[in-house]
Amino acid sequence: MLLDDLRARIGADCLVTDRDVLASYAQDEAEWAPFGQPAVVVRPRTAEDVRATVQACIAHGTPVVTRGAGTGLSGGANATDGCVILSTERMAQILEINPLERLAVVQPGVVNDDLRAACAEQGLWYPPDPASSPWSTIGGNVATNAGGLCCVKYGVTRDYVLGLQAVTGTGELVRVGRRTAKGVAGYDLTGLLVGSEGTLGIVTEVTVRLRPLREPEHTIAGHFDSIVDAGRAVEAVAAAGLTPSALELVDRHCLKAVDDWKNMGLSVDANVVLLGRTDTPGAAGIAEAEAMVTCFASAGATFAVRSEDPDEAEALFAARRLAYPALERLGPVLTEDVCVPKAAVPEMLARIEAIGTRHGVHIANIAHAGDGNLHPLLITPPDDADQRRRAQAAFEEIIADAIALGGTVTGEHGVGLLKRHGLALEQAPAVLAMQRAVKSALDPHGILNPGKVLPDEVS
Numbered sequence: 308m309l310l311d312d313l314r315a316r317i318g319a320d321c322l323v324t325d326r327d328v329l330a331s332y333a334q335d336e337a338e339w340a341p342f343g344q345p346a347v348v349v350r351p352r353t354a355e356d357v358r359a360t361v362q363a364c365i366a367h368g369t370p371v372v373t374r375g376a377g378t379g380l381s382g383g384a385n386a387t388d389g390c391v392i393l394s395t396e397r398m399a400q401i402l403e404i405n406p407l408e409r410l411a412v413v414q415p416g417v418v419n420d421d422l423r424a425a426c427a428e429q430g431l432w433y434p435p436d437p438a439s440s441p442w443s444t445i446g447g448n449v450a451t452n453a454g455g456l457c458c459v460k461y462g463v464t465r466d467y468v469l470g471l472q473a474v475t476g477t478g479e480l481v482r483v484g485r486r487t488a489k490g491v492a493g494y495d496l497t498g499l500l501v502g503s504e505g506t507l508g509i510v511t512e513v514t515v516r517l518r519p520l521r522e523p524e525h526t527i528a529g530h531f532d533s534i535v536d537a538g539r540a541v542e543a544v545a546a547a548g549l550t551p552s553a554l555e556l557v558d559r560h561c562l563k564a565v566d567d568w569k570n571m572g573l574s575v576d577a578n579v580v581l582l583g584r585t586d587t588p589g590a591a592g593i594a595e596a597e598a599m600v601t602c603f604a605s606a607g608a609t610f611a612v613r614s615e616d617p618d619e620a621e622a623l624f625a626a627r628r629l630a631y632p633a634l635e636r637l638g639p640v641l642t643e644d645v646c647v648p649k650a651a652v653p654e655m656l657a658r659i660e661a662i663g664t665r666h667g668v669h670i671a672n673i674a675h676a677g678d679g680n681l682h683p684l685l686i687t688p689p690d691d692a693d694q695r696r697r698a699q700a701a702f703e704e705i706i707a708d709a710i711a712l713g714g715t716v717t718g719e720h721g722v723g724l725l726k727r728h729g730l731a732l733e734q735a736p737a738v739l740a741m742q743r744a745v746k747s748a749l750d751p752h753g754i755l756n757p758g759k760v761l762p763d764e765v766s
């Protein structure tokens with residue numbers, strides 16, 4: 308029996324079988340993605356425990372689904388019936404912060420904000436900052452190649468991962484990558500594992516690159532009557548050659564939902580708010596902020612200003628980060644994650660608006676707008692089958708339009724379960740075959756998070 312084998316290999320104290328507790332590990336934050344009932348939750352303490360778990364799963368032909376904090380928005384951490392959920396919650400130590408090499412070594416269950424806080428104590432900065440940073444883990448961030456607010460200037464998780472320790476689908480514990488500033492030995496297996504959503508290996512340790520702490524940022528706020536005008540402002544900022552350290556869009560639906568929930572006293576006069584930031588030091592930073600104000604105004608902002616009040620600016624960004632959980636309170640949310648070229652942002656936003664109207668679906672919008680990474684949030688009343696059908700149709704149309712405009716179906720959340728169909732539309736059969744070949748090579752028994760990412764093969 309699998310359970311007996313696991314007990315013998317890693318000890319009973321690593322296993323959870325209580326049905327209620329199992330249910331709380333069965334799905335991530337993607338409310339629309341299907342999920343099953345796991346057989347057991349394994350909570351390893353060490354990489355050796357992870358290896359032993361995978362070896363047991365190989366022996367019994369049992370799928371293993373790795374779970375960080377379960378904040379994923381594509382169903383990537385969702386259980387399949389009878390699977391092992393491997394939770395990294397007890398592997399949460401920061402093993403090293405090295406100011407000389409500007410790197411940190413962490414276990415996968417470390418929460419993003421905890422790493423950032425520990426680095427800040429030493430004058431260092433770990434940039435990738437998903438809006439889920441108070442909860443999501445570095446292992447989950449690595450497995451989804453998470454983006455975030457400052458990625459518009461500083462890049463995504465993959466840009467900061469130097470090396471990994473991981474257990475492969477053959478049950479081997481391997482190290483890939485490096486600790487050095489440079490290194491080109493062999494194929495980039497580190498880059499391959501980043502963003503592989505638990506389907507190619509289980510990450511047991513991460514070595515990340517750090518930067519020096521940066522200057523305080525200037526914040527620019529713009530109000531727009533129409534979402535398309537806000538999109539034009541994004542295009543204008545890019546066309547002016549500016550490099551904001553954040554450029555986020557949040558609409559009135561989101562601000563109102565946050566305010567109703569947290570009572571933050573937010574003004575919800577504007578239909579759409581664009582929030583820019585620059586961390587360029589000194590006078591150049593002020594000039595860059597003013598240039599952004601000009602871009603906003605030229606695109607039709609009804610109000611655009613460089614904020615002089617850091618508390619107010621922080622409140623606006625806090626509201627942006629809270630938008631998703633605030634909307635979840637209104638009903639099941641189906642989250643898009645399309646990413647389009649910057650020049651196509653206004654057109655894509657116009658199409659999203661038109662799709663919502665055509666299908667009669669309530670769509671709220673947040674976006675890492677400066678990256679062209681848009682998150683239309685399709686909200687349906689609970690238990691309304693007709694609205695669900697409409698929302699699904701709108702979801703598919705948004706994906707098709709993003710691809711038609713030269714974009715991708717997922718900018719940062721990953722394929723998981725929700726975008727497998729989108730992946731099949733986006734990538735050529737030959738490319739999908741390459742992806743399947745990689746999967747077979749690293750997970751020959753097909754036990755690592757099966758059914759995620761790769762679309763079913765059409766015979």
Ligand SMILES: Cc1cc2nc3c(=O)[nH]c(=O)nc-3n(C[C@H](O)[C@H](O)[C@H](O)COP(=O)(O)OP(=O)(O)OC[C@H]3O[C@@H](n4cnc5c(N)ncnc54)[C@H](O)[C@@H]3O)c2cc1C
Binds near residue numbers: 455
């Ligand atoms: C409010 C909110 C805001 C968000 N904002 C952002 C954002 O700005 N940017 C962004 O990119 N995402 C965002 N997300 C999505 C989510 O937080 C990220 O995808 C995050 O990286 C997931 O981390 P996690 O620890 O919760 O992982 P989980 O949800 O537990 O897992 C995610 C995937 O990674 C795999 N996985 C987890 N740990 C490991 C491991 N150690 N080894 C191998 N595979 C593993 C899982 O199997 C699954 O496929 C947001 C989510 C919420 C709820």
